[in-house]
Amino acid sequence: MDTKLYTMTYSLNSGIKGTVNLSPKQIEEWINCYIEKSSYVTIIGKEYFGINSVLVADFKVHNAYSEQRIEIEVVKQLSMLNDELVEAYDQKKLE
Structure with missing residues (x-):
């Protein structure tokens, strides 16, 4: 299964910026966590990625x-x- 990934850039409240590649399903899950102010954890390849949505100042999905x-x-x-x-x-x- 070859799922298209989109790059999400985000800025933490501390000013640190980061990027992560997510599938459309993962983007939807992230947005729900952001709205609910909960932590988001997913698997990207063989690695776990987690981010606390409360610490994210803003984000953008490039698609x-x-x-x-x-x-x-x-x-x-x-x-x-x-x-x-x-x-x-x-x-x-x-x-």
Whole structure:
């Protein structure tokens, strides 16, 4: 079974930052622990990973729906529209 993993970055209240790769199921479990203010423990590969959600100041999961990816797509679309406008302007100039 080849499950896609997503990188979660988090910052502790102390300022320490960390990253961990989690499956969608693990992300869902983590978010539930964060909401419930409970500790989260899971197995990643052959290692145990645990984090106390009370000590986490913030976190972000980088996946297909991340804001950065959406922003990049919007910029690409705007660039394509700009190219179309330039082409239309050039064609009008030639007439």
